[in-house]
Amino acid sequence: MLRLLPLAASFASRDIGAMIARARRNAICLVFVSILAIAAYASALLGAGLALAQSMGAVQAAFVIAGGQIVVALIIVSAVWAVNTLERRRERERNATRAMAAAASMALLPRLLKSKALVPIAIAAGLAFLAARAASGSED
Template sequence: MYRLIGTAASLVSQDVGSMVDRAKRSAIVYAIVAILLLTAYAFGMVVVHQLLAEAVGSGLDAALLIAGATALIAVLALIVQAIVNRRQRRIAAQRNAARRMQLLALASVAPSLMRSKPLMITAALGALAYFVLNDSDEDD
């Protein structure tokens, strides 16, 4: 919540027109860089094909080797991404379970605090509000 206030204040204090111009310039530069990198990659693959064709003896065999290696790297990247996603989901589930346990503990103490002093009720409600706001801020 507090992060949004700072972001909103900085947005109001800056010139929106210059931000849009800077974003457009950056997008154009990144597009040009992407095209140049793809071109360099294509020429690099041509060089690798030529070198493999000389070593293997056939251009078709070299192309099949390049295609196989590329497919293998792509499958490995997908496997690594799946492992990372699974780990992040597990960590998020553990974090959510811990938050639920904290809220459950707070809710179980609430009836005894209701018979206590008003200051204790205020403290419990403040803690509950903190946990709820803290939960929504970390999901951003």
Template structure:
């Protein structure tokens, strides 16, 4: 819920029309670049197929080699992505644990601050609210 308030305030302070125009331009340029890159990839695969067919002697063997290499690269990419995701989850868990510890430490100090000056009470309550909002604002969970 707090994320929506920040997003709404950010949108209200910007020119939505120019933002939409920029997004449309970016989408068109990315689409053209994607089509051109896919075309280049297809031509490279045709050349690799021809070279392998000449070297191996059979078109079927060349196609199987290309398919196997492509599958191997895809599997490696999936493994790398799984490792990166697992590392990111662990880091998010550590950050959340550190935030909880900070919040707990602040909460344990709060009763002693309640007996002291009003400025310290205000600062402690502000810090408590900050850590509570920061803890619930993390989208990595």
């Protein structure tokens, strides 16, 4: 059994190294893609501004483009607000379910402790509950 420990450590270190390399590569790629996307956005705004300036004047074209950007920003903010509201509601429901499960397990605890055969099962169930609660708390 102890002979497998160095092998497992080596395997785990390779996985972590690969994950770090992949994350670094993805981060660098996302930086370049973001720079190109911002440049494309600026070019599109410039082109739209020039096209609108020919038909309605430079100042009015700038206001039209600014108004469009404000509308898009408001749409994005409202979508994020809606998603956050939905997420908060789901979290409240999960917390209520967890509280109900905890109350039910506490209600059964005295009955389980009276039976000597069920004490190890009750301890294992309690440890499993605490581990699941700790794991769900670390994801948030």
